[in-house]
Amino acid sequence: MAKPRVLVLRAPGTNCDVETAYAFEQAGAIAERLHIARLLERPALLRDFQILCVPGGFSYGDDVAAGRILALQIRHHLLAAIREFHERDRLILGICNGFQVLLKAGIILPPDSDGKPVATLTWNDTARYEDRWVYLSVVSDRCVFLRGIRELQLPVAHAEGKFVVRDADWLEQLVRQGHVALCYQMPGPAGTTTAQNIASQPWQMRVPYPWNPNGSMGNVAGVCDATGRIFGLMPHPERFIDVTHHPRWTRDERYDPPHGLIIFRNAVSYFE
Known part of the structure; x- marks a missing residue:
């Protein structure tokens, strides 16, 4: 089988595009970094690729709000x-x-019947940039990128990563429909966030800071669309594609294969 081709979309301020392209290449894909201006000129370029990735960074400096300007261009x-x-x-x-x-472009979660977004990402509860490793649980079997994974450790680095929905009813609906794919958890069996307790009362199962680094409702760290083929997450999988990236790599053998690399491998293997 031919290797899948990945378009890594960059914009002014994007600063994780090189690492993300490298991660896809390590997983067996062919990655190409493309500036948003080129894609705006020729949207048909998308037809040459099997995977589209919008990487981390600070597109347009997050001057209006994190990701807002690029989201408007796309929308x-x-x-x-x-x-x-x-x-x-x-x-x-x-x-x-x-x-x-x-x-914010309305690509992952469809808007409500009035055309309004049901969820967004806003400032962390700490009102500051959070840069740390977090524990994560996979709570939906729908997402292609998370197949075969139950728990992860990945780093986060953001100031506007708090997932919020309009009200608790919407959160419960997103959980029930399988859109909530990844949640922050506390380390150890006693603090594990399971699909069962999230589905029962998602707005009350609050994992405390720093394990939930931004105060996300329902501890949400990542969501997917109804097909499981569109996935967005706040943690950075491209920063854990080698065992030496983990701060405990010399003292713990649980990180081989690296957790971030598994996510990219799942994307590549979808086309085999």
Whole structure:
């Protein structure tokens, strides 16, 4: 089988595109970094790729809000091309700032009947930039990128990563429909966040800081669309693709294969 081709979309301020392209290449794909201006000129370029990834960073300096400007460009100029791309059984991944972009562009979660977004990402409860490793639980079997994974450790690095929905009823609905794919958890069996307790009362199962580094409702760290082929997450899988990336790599053997690399391998193996 030919290697799948990945388009890593970058914009002014994006600073994780090189690492993300490298991660996909380590997983067996062919990755190409492309500036948003080139894609705006020729949206049909998407047809040459099997995976679209919007990486982390600070697109347009997050001057209006994190990911907002790039999200507006996509919504007003590229939404039709991206929908066509997705309908051809392609994959879309948004990491950190990319998650913010996909969510605010209305690509991951469809708007409500009035056309209003049901969820967004906003400032961390600490009102500051959080840079730390977190424990994560996979709570939906729908997401292509998370197949075969139950728990993860990945680093986060963001100031606007708090996942919020309009009200608790919407959160419960997202959980029930399988859109909530990844949640922050506390370390150890006693603090494990399971699919069962999240589905029962998601707005009350609050994992405390720093394990939930931003105060996300329902401890949400990542969501997927109804097909499981569009996935956005706040943690950075591209920063854990080698065992030496983990701070305990000399003292613990649980990190081989590296957790972030598994996510990229899942994306590549989807096309085998």
